[in-house]
Amino acid sequence: MSARLERLATPRLPRWLRMAWHHPVTAAGAVMLAALAFVALAGPWLWPGDPWDMAGAPTLWPGEDPAFPLGTDLMGRDVAAALVSGARVSLLIGLVSTLLSAVLGVLVGALSGFYRGAVDTVLGRVTEVFQTVPKFVLAVVLVALFKPSVTTEVIAIGIVSWPATARLVRAEFLRLREREFVLAAETMGMADWRLILTQILPNALPPVVVVSTLTVANAIQTEAALAFLGLGDPNVMSWGTLIGGGRDQVVDAWYLCALPGAAIVVAVLAFNLLGEGLSDLLNPHLKRRVLA
Template sequence: MVVTTREAKERRGLRLSPRLRQMLRSPSALIGWGLLLVVLVMAAGADLFYPDDPLAMVAEPFLRPGSDPAFLLGTDMMGRDIAAGIVHGARASLLIALMATLVALVLGIALGLAGGFHGGLVDAATVRLTEFFQTVPPFLFTLTIIAVIQPNLWTIALAIGLTSWPGLARLVRAETLRLRHGEMVQASIALGAGDWRIITRDILPNAMGPILVSTSLMVATAILTESALAFMGLGDPNVASWGNMVGSGREVLRTDWYIAALPGAAILLTVLALNLLGDGLADALDPRSRQ
């Protein structure tokens, strides 16, 4: 009888939630997780794989990929190891993207919840502020901020985050308005629950599905924005990032295409992974897909 009870507990422990099973059945989610795992391993183990400075000149310039076993992906016009730059660039690009997404999440969720829950003047002010930020293209807004302040990892992340929140705020506001007039929230109000408890217990957990999907897309957009800024010479020159590598390689694109193409491929695969992951999350969190 003891063995039977133990086996039952083990089976219950191995039982997967419907949402997780849905994600595991999604080819796009599995491919996205696999590609993203490779990027995360590169970012976490950059110092282990390439302990030296990735910006150091370590060999003769313009070594083609595969021409020297010590530098599998070749070297750029300054004699820097391209493989080391890509591995260390994963850390820089992901750090900027995650910090920018965190800033956008805090602003977007806070303003969306405030406007959708309280309504009235608070909602009107939130809508007007969101519309003001959306009148200017986010990239131009980010470009203006970076042009005024000194570009480094933190200021670039802050600038991207400050211009990325309006879409999320509108999404959270719409979800909050829908839930605010639902039976669950009305029941909590009738029981005397406070605003903070209703927001944190009833509204925010039920709005997390769209927020999670949007978060994966925001990280991908932040990576592309940082790369575009670095391509234009507005990245952090003291840090190896994929955008900086693509920007420096554009000068020799016709003769030595691999200098820009290899970090560009890293950007492409990372953004693809995040988009596939977002598709998988959308399918898993869709109530119509549950069995």
């Protein structure tokens, strides 16, 4: 009784603070991601102007000129403005391509797991075909077949990223298909599409959210690799473009590769930490213990 009164007398922290306290990994990933989002959104006001413009003397080192805190590249372009532009491009491509892969993966996995039988066999073979081809090689082929652009990169990365989501959704649908609430709704005559959208899919989405955070990280890496190889959009400045442009001066001006490389590491680490934390938070047993 006294312990209960003591708990009642103790001021309770807000729910989000308790989650952050018990899951510092999630909090760290969220903070890093918020910082990246702020830089990407506020960048046009913090560093106005075209990142392609030659704004100063070439190869100024970071801190050498206060007007260019992160230095300039071989053409005298502001590295800080280029990094901000790269943040917008990388986050845009990563998020939109992940959304595309999630839609494709959920559609294929839901149909495969719900109908099973011949539908599951056919869609399973299609998924296996995409999984047997290395994702990056397929992305390179798809981008090379068409004019390199942000749209092409988004479509290519989305196409090569959906099989993992499809297999996960299929497994969740197979697990939930025979649950009592689904069978009861089916007995009441509910249409298949309503069963999928209102009964099964909402319960299958939590693991998809976790996988999607990791897919964003992989998409950012893939976009940087494509841009490094010269397959990125020539009209936008991305982190991969910066690394590719500075590789010839990696000895004399290593910061040209190090700074965008560090930005990629931070972005990928942020999404991976967030995914790891969400995996724990979406665990019902752990979530009840944290919120108790």
